[in-house]
Amino acid sequence: MSLPSSEAAPKISETVPKIAVRGLYKSFGRNRVLDGLDIGCMAGESLVVIGGSGTGKSVLIKCILGLLRPDAGSIRIDGVETVRLRRKMRERLLQKCGVLFQGSALFDSLRVWENVAFGLIQGRGMERQRAKEIALERLRAVGLGPEIGELRPAELSGGMQKRVALARAIAADPEIIFFDEPTTGLDPIMADVINDLVLKCVRELGATAVSITHDMVSARKIGDRIAMLHKGRIIWHGPASEIDHSGNPFVDQFIHGRAEGPIRMETRVL
């Protein structure tokens, strides 16, 4: 099994999904998090997966990226099976991907520009000066000046850290970008700024985007299609414009943020 390199890659048919997940199962001990999940995403599309806390959204992304090994099921990227891919192949696959982590996950010991250029220098062996130029260009693209590049992540606000994380995610012109809760922990204005940047970056790169969020404002803004995850399965998916008329009581309860409805939050007495 081999992944086509970017130069020699055969033309992917428009009918072949960029990402196709079929029958995905993942448990942690007795807790089944993903329960036969099916989902797909076409090239250039922006898919947003919504769902409550603890429904397995992050686990789904980690399985697609190979950070977690699913118990069963198939994950295909550009038609190539990626479950149980060997390390070298996985590294080549990951060169197609950029990831914005929920907590930004910036490396504390490195300066901001080194964070952005990390994948170029360490992952691709690019010369430091050239990588720095690209990093500063990406920082500019997310609205940060070159002086920010010399700071440490701890010296930045949460919103600036998200921008740096976004710059790092797009530094190597990825074909697929994963956004894990891109607006969590930000004030509404900064959240909107990040949503705009996400949209701009995805459109300019022509990338496929997979986002997970429980922020409905963000989901409506950045998603072409929305899928709702509940109890380890996708219970509804469709165009973002149709989510208000889904006819699904679970979706209705979630998007309106109602405590009453078919979704019961697990609570326990402390």
Place this chain on the structure above:
Amino acid sequence: MFRALASIGAATLSFLVATGRIVIFAVTALATGLSPPFYLRVILRQMLDIGYFSLPVVGLTAIFTGMVLALQSYTGFSRFSAESAIATVVVLSVTRELGPVIAGLMVAGRVGAAMAAEIGTMRVTDQIDALTTLSTDPLRYLVLPRLLAGLITLPFLVLVADIIGVFGGYLVGVYKFGFNPEAYLISTKQYLETSDVVSGLVKAAVFGFVVTLMGCYHGYYSSGGAQGVGQATTYSVVSASILILVLDYGITQALFAR
């Protein structure tokens, strides 16, 4: 009776599982060094951190160890008029035993704990996952440089500790007990063999590897936020300290037992 046996069995199994995991972790990390890329800059930075920045604490403990050793030896040896053996006892004890053990324990406390905390924090804040998604193998980038730096640097640190420890004994012997400085130095050299120093350096290399391995292993597999990182730090220092003492006996037995 059966309950006691079951407890012993469970403890033995859990010990064997943990040992197996640590061995697999070490071998996998070392195997990443067989092919490029090699992170020389990271290795040098770790060597500086383990070696240069540990010098004050190791030097301070070494000098007092040498001084106390001379004091205690004098108290015992003067009872049967063997004071002239103090210099020899100090130099042999420091080079063969106390230098590597004291330096190993100090580095376990200073460097092993810091490694576990740093890597553990990277784990719980998704930084290790971020490394993977940036096509960088975390074992190759985070663990291997630390293991190599510990293995290479601790013998140098112990060499310095040996010299400082012997100097501590010299200070007490000459300035407190009034030994002739020249005679003290001659006694120091007279019975010292190359194998005494080399055996200490071999121990140092093993201890350096063990300390960094424990720091990296417990940090890498930490979980559960700040509490998990705190636990990883504690486990790292405790396990490294115990292993240093156990391995010290094993290496001494292997090198000197006839």
